[in-house]
Amino acid sequence: MYSSIKQPELLPYGKIREDLFRPLSGMTKTYFAAILIPLLVILFGAYAWMAQLRYGMGVTGLQRPVFWGFYIVDFVFWIGISHAGTLISAILRLTDAGWRKPITRAAEAITVFALMIGGMFPIIHLGRAWYFYWLMPYPNSRLLWPNFRSPLLWDLTAIVTYVTGSVIYLYLPLIPDMAQLAEHNAPWRRKLYRALSLGWTGSDTEWHALERAMKLMAGIILAVAVSVHTVVAWDFAMAIAPMWHSSIFGPYFVVGAIFSGLAALMIVLALIRKLMGLELYLTRHHFDNLAKLLLLMSVLWLYFTMAEHLTVWYGNDPNEMVVFGARTRARFAPLFWLMVSVNFVVPFVLLGIRRLRSIGTGVIASVGILLGMFLERYIIVVPTLSNTRLPAATSTFYTPSWVEVAVTVATFAGMIVLYLLFSKLFPIVAVWEFKPHPHEDDL
Amino acid sequence: MSATYLLSEFRDKDAVASAIDSLRAAGVSTADLDVFSEEPVEFRRGVLDRPSRMSLASVLGAIVFGAAATAFVWFAQYNYAVVTGGMPVFSFWGTGIITYEMTMLGAVLATFGYFLWESGLLRKGDATAPVPVVPPECICLRVRCVSGDAARPTVLLREAGAVSVEKKAPL
Amino acid sequence: MTHRWGMAIDLDRCTGCEACVAACHAENNIPISTPEQAATGRTTHWIRIDRYYEGAFPDVKVKYMPVLCQQCDEAPCEPVCPTYATYHNPEGLNVQVYNRCVGTFYCANNCPYTVRYFNWFDPVWPEPMQLQHNPDVAVRMAGVMEKCSFCIQRIKRGKDEAATAGQPVADGDIQPACVQSCPAEAMVFGDLNDPESKVSRMAESSRSTRLLEELGTKPKVFYLERGR
Numbered sequence: 069m070y071s072s073i074k075q076p077e078l079l080p081y082g083k084i085r086e087d088l089f090r091p092l093s094g095m096t097k098t099y100f101a102a103i104l105i106p107l108l109v110i111l112f113g114a115y116a117w118m119a120q121l122r123y124g125m126g127v128t129g130l131q132r133p134v135f136w137g138f139y140i141v142d143f144v145f146w147i148g149i150s151h152a153g154t155l156i157s158a159i160l161r162l163t164d165a166g167w168r169k170p171i172t173r174a175a176e177a178i179t180v181f182a183l184m185i186g187g188m189f190p191i192i193h194l195g196r197a198w199y200f201y202w203l204m205p206y207p208n209s210r211l212l213w214p215n216f217r218s219p220l221l222w223d224l225t226a227i228v229t230y231v232t233g234s235v236i237y238l239y240l241p242l243i244p245d246m247a248q249l250a251e252h253n254a255p256w257r258r259k260l261y262r263a264l265s266l267g268w269t270g271s272d273t274e275w276h277a278l279e280r281a282m283k284l285m286a287g288i289i290l291a292v293a294v295s296v297h298t299v300v301a302w303d304f305a306m307a308i309a310p311m312w313h314s315s316i317f318g319p320y321f322v323v324g325a326i327f328s329g330l331a332a333l334m335i336v337l338a339l340i341r342k343l344m345g346l347e348l349y350l351t352r353h354h355f356d357n358l359a360k361l362l363l364l365m366s367v368l369w370l371y372f373t374m375a376e377h378l379t380v381w382y383g384n385d386p387n388e389m390v391v392f393g394a395r396t397r398a399r400f401a402p403l404f405w406l407m408v409s410v411n412f413v414v415p416f417v418l419l420g421i422r423r424l425r426s427i428g429t430g431v432i433a434s435v436g437i438l439l440g441m442f443l444e445r446y447i448i449v450v451p452t453l454s455n456t457r458l459p460a461a462t463s464t465f466y467t468p469s470w471v472e473v474a475v476t477v478a479t480f481a482g483m484i485v486l487y488l489l490f491s492k493l494f495p496i497v498a499v500w501e502f503k504p505h506p507h508e509d510d511l
Numbered sequence: 512m513s514a515t516y517l518l519s520e521f522r523d524k525d526a527v528a529s530a531i532d533s534l535r536a537a538g539v540s541t542a543d544l545d546v547f548s549e550e551p552v553e554f555r556r557g558v559l560d561r562p563s564r565m566s567l568a569s570v571l572g573a574i575v576f577g578a579a580a581t582a583f584v585w586f587a588q589y590n591y592a593v594v595t596g597g598m599p600v601f602s603f604w605g606t607g608i609i610t611y612e613m614t615m616l617g618a619v620l621a622t623f624g625y626f627l628w629e630s631g632l633l634r635k636g637d638a639t640a641p642v643p644v645v646p647p648e649c650i651c652l653r654v655r656c657v658s659g660d661a662a663r664p665t666v667l668l669r670e671a672g673a674v675s676v677e678k679k680a681p682l
Numbered sequence: 683m684t685h686r687w688g689m690a691i692d693l694d695r696c697t698g699c700e701a702c703v704a705a706c707h708a709e710n711n712i713p714i715s716t717p718e719q720a721a722t723g724r725t726t727h728w729i730r731i732d733r734y735y736e737g738a739f740p741d742v743k744v745k746y747m748p749v750l751c752q753q754c755d756e757a758p759c760e761p762v763c764p765t766y767a768t769y770h771n772p773e774g775l776n777v778q779v780y781n782r783c784v785g786t787f788y789c790a791n792n793c794p795y796t797v798r799y800f801n802w803f804d805p806v807w808p809e810p811m812q813l814q815h816n817p818d819v820a821v822r823m824a825g826v827m828e829k830c831s832f833c834i835q836r837i838k839r840g841k842d843e844a845a846t847a848g849q850p851v852a853d854g855d856i857q858p859a860c861v862q863s864c865p866a867e868a869m870v871f872g873d874l875n876d877p878e879s880k881v882s883r884m885a886e887s888s889r890s891t892r893l894l895e896e897l898g899t900k901p902k903v904f905y906l907e908r909g910r
Contacts, residue, residue, distance in 0.1 A: 193787075
């Protein structure tokens, strides 16, 4: 009966609530398997990391001069994916774009979990990871403070700020939904929701405060997100290594982050639409809009990539040209051109040609984009380090070892597990935001 | 002085607005009025404005936190002054990012903290006021009347189109 | 007056014999590298001889260049270390504090000379080589970055002995292991703040140049080469 309805916001409120609360209860066999298998993968990844802690960083594929490898690629990749929520939630909230409504929470959840995962890598990649807390300023017996001039400290402050902001930004719109869920059957859930909803009653004072807070947070989180990935980019740009020391890195990484974040969002939305029966709420219209945004980011990404490489090629600095050659013609060329194909060519064909654009092709393009963005970070990190300024120290030997691959795969599994748990505890679509609220400020 | 509460249910937003207008014309203050709903209800300006200082709190929090963090970095850099690569011991640009991020963090924390305060979620507030259970698709209006006064507001509420009006004692 | 330690290496005298490399290993408790490590780029040689070949057989010319930490005055490796494990001491040395290193690898990535070496595993010496350790130098554990220190333990001992004797440090008193062991006497170490010291005079020679000077790192190792 409802399949002919074009606008799901016009569904009766009771039906909306029923649809969006239904996935929270019960556990199907698919769900159980979907959580169990990634958990096993995570266990193996943890075992790999234990081996690294026990024996030393030598179990990885790293070597002189390639001192940063898969772990740093993973770090930048996951922090990049965290920009999904920020773009959708914050920018679309600020511009009051209605189509964002069913996807804000899913996007914000991606942000928080991607940040949690990405934030682990600055610890995982350390040679003496158990001393990671030395990067934090605390009074100690050596009377030492950390070096705030180091871009790694800037990373720390940026990520701490972003995590705090994202968690709050995810939590705020959850409060009204949790107040409604507090009447749930299972007693432990009732206690959880009641505690988390902080006694929300739905009074207009509370609503006004919430909306004001969310508007402010949207602006703040946007400013923070841009700075976070700029700071991550500056881990590379502040170094004098050839083809790292470029002022384009800040904006380049932000664009790449939004790009990969949107791709991840599209995949996640397609999955939850299928698995949780949300076809009425996540319509072709949403995926169409996401596809257009993805196309825009793809062009922007291409623009930045071209700008960086053209200036290097034209400038003809000897050290930079060696790295440029390594990337585009020599050892890394297959990866480089694969990256360009899946980041630009494939999305343009699958999403640019209207007849080909669909949810399925959108997911295919997005998977390609995630691969492409992973490759992009690899191509930024490894060729530069492999081709040192003193030719005698050059190496080409870096290949990731089983430890690095296991940890990388485990992070993807971790994302799946976290998301599955989230979708069982909280409605993945913000129920209260869903109905259109006509604005009457200026009548 | 004992107050009583009137819990009224409406089906329609405009009816609530006209009820509020007439109640305010009769002398009920906005502090005694509360609208309960399952989704935010927006009235036109002048009906039930709740002035807010959240932006100010956010900006103040940002400035305070950012300044404090910068001062701390300045202190820490000089407290254990180490020469690295010819850079100055403290330079604003060398640690400017930290200033920026901590300013933003201050804004985030101040916004969230002020939200918890302004929404009344963390204030004990008026714990004796009864909270209506809002049926789906309805909007509830709670009026706090000094006792004896309940008759006139009840009439105004029914005139505005309330589906039901219930008188309740404080909890 | 404070010292400012520097080194001059005469490339026209260097024969590439690698006695300096061996001496550095012995003096600084550097683990012995195996062929497998060499194949995977994990050797540790605080000083290494870089070989550059010019021409084709039979007219091949080989240039030998001992490359060690240049102890840059504006070292790019120093500002990026988050825990101050590497910093500049008042005598101009780029000091590496093993106890403070958490292993972020940023310093090694930022060194344009690639003279920083990492301990990928806990070091192991074949029996009985571990008995030959120098007690003045720490043995580093896995996860810690290390590099040439200009034999800071010998500098310290030299200064202590001079202070005990009540004399200033004489030029040539302090010699790092590599300088001491060079059979061609191609390496000279001394105080750049002393204009009469051998290293200062060599640094001002017309044959003197520095490696990757254009990067602005202000290295304190001077290479002397004919035709400059």
